[in-house]
Amino acid sequence: MVNQKIALVTGGNRGIGLACVRQLAQRGYQTIMGSRDLELGRAARISLGPLGDNIDVIPLDIANRKTIEDARLFVMEQYGRLDILINNAAIHYDSWHNVVQADLEEVALTLDVNLLGPWRMAQAMMPFMLKARSGRVVNVSSEAGSMATMDAAAPGYGVSKAALNALTIKLAAFSREKGVLVNAVCPGWVQTQMGGESAPRSVEEGAASILWAVDLPDDGPSGGFFCDGKPLPW
Numbered sequence: 001m002v003n004q005k006i007a008l009v010t011g012g013n014r015g016i017g018l019a020c021v022r023q024l025a026q027r028g029y030q031t032i033m034g035s036r037d038l039e040l041g042r043a044a045r046i047s048l049g050p051l052g053d054n055i056d057v058i059p060l061d062i063a064n065r066k067t068i069e070d071a072r073l074f075v076m077e078q079y080g081r082l083d084i085l086i087n088n089a090a091i092h093y094d095s096w097h098n099v100v101q102a103d104l105e106e107v108a109l110t111l112d113v114n115l116l117g118p119w120r121m122a123q124a125m126m127p128f129m130l131k132a133r134s135g136r137v138v139n140v141s142s143e144a145g146s147m148a149t150m151d152a153a154a155p156g157y158g159v160s161k162a163a164l165n166a167l168t169i170k171l172a173a174f175s176r177e178k179g180v181l182v183n184a185v186c187p188g189w190v191q192t193q194m195g196g197e198s199a200p201r202s203v204e205e206g207a208a209s210i211l212w213a214v215d216l217p218d219d220g221p222s223g224g225f226f227c228d229g230k231p232l233p234w
């Protein structure tokens, strides 16, 4: 157990996050599934069958500092290390908004979860990696956050993911030469509650795009934006 690598996925109870948990467990990681609702997380673990034996489920709301601190204590007391952080949880693909009339209370909530949530998680969890001089952080982003191709659709979400991309560059620059690789990854357009039924990609394909950045060698890229291992324009 001591030598086993430890991974944490936020929003791991459904959608792409659950597929990441499954693929990490299949690779042999001890995987911590963060779930806002503990019971939903436990049910999701059961759905993974025997793989669930190497999965911990913890209550984790990335908008709530107390649950993040509890998660940090869990990692410290249970394992004393963290090798992988997948910042997957996000909300509000706000296709119902136009930028001029958008409800800014809702936009503020989107920024709180999609930008400050991963930032809080990085502050809580990256010290484990920096201390070990080893680790991978994957910020699950979206092409909707690419400033090179941005249009008017889903303004709150698009701005939140552009800001998450900027955070990725900051974290990567800080961690350079410290053994921790930080990248932003788009899973593609995926069939989930957020992506909707007409999306062409499965959750397994979306998760594979994300796990590419987990599997990077120590001399792999950091501070990049990728889909399926290929660079995307910022």
Ligand SMILES: NC(=O)c1ccc[n+]([C@@H]2O[C@H](COP(=O)([O-])OP(=O)(O)OC[C@H]3O[C@@H](n4cnc5c(N)ncnc54)[C@H](OP(=O)(O)O)[C@@H]3O)[C@@H](O)[C@H]2O)c1
Binding pocket: 010, 011, 012, 013, 014, 015, 016, 017, 035, 036, 037, 040, 060, 061, 062, 063, 087, 088, 089, 090, 091, 113, 117, 140, 141, 142, 143, 186, 187, 188, 189, 190, 191, 192, 193, 194, 195, 196, 199
């Ligand atoms: N689906 C797509 O086509 C697509 C495309 C590009 C990027 N993405 C990105 O991929 C990631 C996963 O998306 P998805 O499609 O799997 O979304 P989803 O099906 O809507 O699932 C979102 C997950 O995030 C969790 N969550 C929401 N707010 C949270 C909070 N405050 N604290 C902790 N967990 C929270 C949800 O938990 P509950 O079950 O408690 O609500 C759920 O587990 C997101 O970052 C999304 O922006 C998705």
